Amino acid sequence: MPIAPPIQPGILETIPAHAAYLTFQLRLGANPREVLGQLAEQTDGLTTVVGLGASLVHELGAQVPGLKSFQGIKGAQVKLPATPADLLIWLRGDARGDILARGQTLAALLAPAFELESTTEAFNHDGGKDLTGYEDGTENPTGADALSAAFAPAGAAAPEGSSFLAIQRWHHQLRHFAAMPRTQQDHTFGRERISNEEMDDAPESAHVKRTAQEDFEPEAFVLRRSMPWSEGNEGGLVFTAFGHSFDAFEALLRRMSGAEDGLKDALFTFTEPQTGAYLWCPPMHQGRLDLRAINL
Template identity: 25%
Template structure:
């Protein structure tokens, strides 16, 4: 991935885009947009994407230690509108998953921005300027402001993202490689907004909560897999192929909420090298394994959105922009 460094010596701080492996941040904005019909709107969007690095730099220079970054991702329909003649092999719209009790819905989304920083005001200012520049060429389909909650816990009380890959494994799990050389360095992205039923969850005994999640609340230690009945969330979200190889995704989930409105949630955002891995995880959660034995976490956490995007490497994003501007 590309990154531009500012400053000098050991205190240089990256101000960059498309850095999927950037450290988890304290603040984030998850912004889903639809793009207006017509070539004029498409050209306007392409022009803003062309200057995105400069906008990140403009806002991020106010506090280099704020580590502002932004990942841009395109949905299947918007990708086709760019008319490049080629597309990532697995890119497609989000397919709703209808289980016996719970459904993962598909919702609109052409363009997605994952804005991250150590300061909420940097995320706010970047989003404000970005939307001002995009103007009437886009409509906001969904906007969520996330925050780090204590020691990376969700609002249900459990540490989130424990199974994330680390070090060199991040790239191997999240970045497309030689299997789709034209789009190497990019990543498939699935997003969902979940709202929690906090009071029913709070009424559960602690050991019951732990069985549902598959980890201890305080220590975060994994519990043994259930030998009967419904499997834990941890078990259902672990994907192993027929060869016995476990496939990871990178979660950058964040809590969000408005207590005055009774809104408490988790924004799920998963980056993966192969879209089928995240798809399989969601199918196991909503349909159950075996079928009918769904993830019990869904009894307390409801998915309200669902969309698939592809975050191209900087080089590929530049090619998309040039194709529209030509």
């Protein structure tokens, strides 16, 4: 029987009913070591998934091979904001109240060294669909392919079981999208909404054509665990892509943004990212977050 890799298992699990994304910045002059040790004890990797930013790792005098800060894409024809975070916590669960309570507890634990910068509540919509009604993550790898795409293997430069997270909060102009003719909506995604079947006659700008992961060299597979968000009448998608490096995500975004050939993904006709950050999700060890790679 193969030994299970030391991953944060929530990354591999399907999308939960509810979630919250909490981002933190290190307080000026604060020493984060003690509270990070306490956070490691509180992190099960399943209901609480943790990612660390490059600036925090640097502040600790450490280095994780492959970790860097998101700085957009050179030559992009669209806005790709870079909003680095020192720490991100993805809370997962079945009840909003439980997630709220856990978030408050962790924010209080971290408060001596970290300031809570933002909280985005998210949810599972109609069995995994985007707020537009289109299925999200159709081509996600599964099984051994998911492990290979999302986590650093044994012998890699990064610790085994590490995952590199690219995260963007996209804001949809939902009224604008709803006003589009149905054919234009389908051509934007490149899929028929009800059947989820790819459309042969979709334009080259269609999202599925711009991001066909097997069409890249090398293939650009990531493990997507995106979730819709809403505040009042506004909403969108918290795009999350886990990889064994940032290479696949950057290849996808380069093509989507028009940096590769000048053709922008049709998604940009109704939505755009408000944020963009890279995080390192450490592996687990003996039931807690494994921070030995950064000397904790």
